[in-house]
Amino acid sequence: MTLQFLFTDGDSFFHDERRNFTSEIDCITEAALGFEVTSRENEGRYALHKTILGDPYQNCLLSNVRVEAPPLKHGG
Numbered sequence: 001m002t003l004q005f006l007f008t009d010g011d012s013f014f015h016d017e018r019r020n021f022t023s024e025i026d027c028i029t030e031a032a033l034g035f036e037v038t039s040r041e042n043e044g045r046y047a048l049h050k051t052i053l054g055d056p057y058q059n060c061l062l063s064n065v066r067v068e069a070p071p072l073k074h075g076g
Helices: none
Strands: 006-008 014-016 021-027 034-041 047-054 061-068
Antiparallel strands (some): 006 014, 021 034, 034 047
């Protein structure tokens, strides 16, 4: 099973998380069944932050995902 994110503005770009991002993976703690993944778009325009936890007694994962990007600039 694969879970990936796709990003587009509907006009000028289409980004595939596997092709257009560089990722780093870190353990939350040695005692936790989880890790944090930080994926940065290759040109540095935005980042994807994922915290993924496994349940030791159930066949399930909990994922908390957020996108971080600078505020849009308005012309004027």
